Amino acid sequence: MNEKLASYHKELLGDEFALFEEWMKKPLRKAVRVNPVRASVEEFRGELDKMGAKQIPWCPEGFWVDDKPWGATIPYLLGYYYIQEAASMLPPEALSPGKEDNVLDIAAAPGSKSSQLAPRCKTLVANEPNPDRRKVLFANINRCGIMNCIITGYDGTRFPRAQFDKILVDAPCSNIGTARKDPSVLNEWTPRMAEGMVGLQKKLLRTAFSLLKPKGTLVYSTCTSSVEENENVVLDLMKDGSAKLEKIDLKIKSRPGRLDGTKNCMRVYPWDNDTEFFFVAKIAKK
Amino acid sequence: MESRIREELDNKWGIKLPKGRFSMEGKYVFFYTGDDLLLSGTRGLHIGSMESDGLRPTIDACQLATKGFVDVDEKEAKTWMCGLDLRKKASGDYVLIKFGPYVLGPGKPRGDWILNNLPKNRRLPLHSMG
Numbered sequence: 001m002n003e004k005l006a007s008y009h010k011e012l013l014g015d016e017f018a019l020f021e022e023w024m025k026k027p028l029r030k031a032v033r034v035n036p037v038r039a040s041v042e043e044f045r046g047e048l049d050k051m052g053a054k055q056i057p058w059c060p061e062g063f064w065v066d067d068k069p070w071g072a073t074i075p076y077l078l079g080y081y082y083i084q085e086a087a088s089m090l091p092p093e094a095l096s097p098g099k100e101d102n103v104l105d106i107a108a109a110p111g112s113k114s115s116q117l118a119p120r121c122k123t124l125v126a127n128e129p130n131p132d133r134r135k136v137l138f139a140n141i142n143r144c145g146i147m148n149c150i151i152t153g154y155d156g157t158r159f160p161r162a163q164f165d166k167i168l169v170d171a172p173c174s175n176i177g178t179a180r181k182d183p184s185v186l187n188e189w190t191p192r193m194a195e196g197m198v199g200l201q202k203k204l205l206r207t208a209f210s211l212l213k214p215k216g217t218l219v220y221s222t223c224t225s226s227v228e229e230n231e232n233v234v235l236d237l238m239k240d241g242s243a244k245l246e247k248i249d250l251k252i253k254s255r256p257g258r259l260d261g262t263k264n265c266m267r268v269y270p271w272d273n274d275t276e277f278f279f280v281a282k283i284a285k286k
Numbered sequence: 287m288e289s290r291i292r293e294e295l296d297n298k299w300g301i302k303l304p305k306g307r308f309s310m311e312g313k314y315v316f317f318y319t320g321d322d323l324l325l326s327g328t329r330g331l332h333i334g335s336m337e338s339d340g341l342r343p344t345i346d347a348c349q350l351a352t353k354g355f356v357d358v359d360e361k362e363a364k365t366w367m368c369g370l371d372l373r374k375k376a377s378g379d380y381v382l383i384k385f386g387p388y389v390l391g392p393g394k395p396r397g398d399w400i401l402n403n404l405p406k407n408r409r410l411p412l413h414s415m416g
Contacts, residue, residue: 142332162323
């Protein structure tokens, strides 16, 4: 772990810094999400039992599974489940679209959250500007058998005029949360790297908010811990008074946002639920 | 075009699609059930391709099939999922390989063989054959 990362997190976490050091070394617990387009959880129960599945409390289709290569099985290749980190199931659960909602996932690749949202809504627009990442998104959406999705390739900060009931902004970030999967981030991360993401995150969130219908709901999420990329970005959007932070009611241990006015934000720490870091904010348009 | 594709999918493989719209990108056929929201973008599920010998359903369209199956055992299923042809007799333009509840995609009967065209990203690694 590099010195800049350590000193930033000592200040951020205080007494819990020792937990941070300990948990960043632990390998990530494997998790899958059953794809309801292919089979319900009950229909897939027999396979889940063979996988050693244990229910993830905040996602009805989410399960922790034994540490095995679950990407090389027939049910996986046919789209019966998606390999997805447990905390990354939170943003779609927080957004919770209904059957009549038109939904935008503005930074959609590789498609885990899109494939979680699509079976619950009327239409999903899954956007990814990078052509290579869009190919992966297309492959995953098809593997999951999703028919109600439009895949687009816009720069998310210049998305064309449209109106959505619900929007997910799972923003590109400095990825501290992924350290348990890819420890190299612990040596590469600097506060400047985090600050470098903020401009894009703010623009993406503002553009997405402009595409939201009145009374619509937006979820902003990242898999990183820094206040600059999380609470500060949300507060920037709230300056003009047209956005309101809503409480997120999910069965998970979490911490409130770190800054005044952000207590309804959700901070998820690895040692609380054996997950990655995650930040989730649910924002309503007045 | 729509009714012809619907009819072919249903008659040959019992694939009944819900209400929605078809579109073509070259020879590739897509099926979309959502609202018309934007002018551009790839809409819906890739369900097949128009080949010289008829419509070839994708592995994802095959998941909705109720007939046209050739049942295989576990060893044959693994061989198939590794992308290899199966030594097995069958007839028709395309048959659907099935192992237990799992439909493993379309195959083209030719002589004593069923030819495999499983996409690379949907294959098991070769060492899975054991």
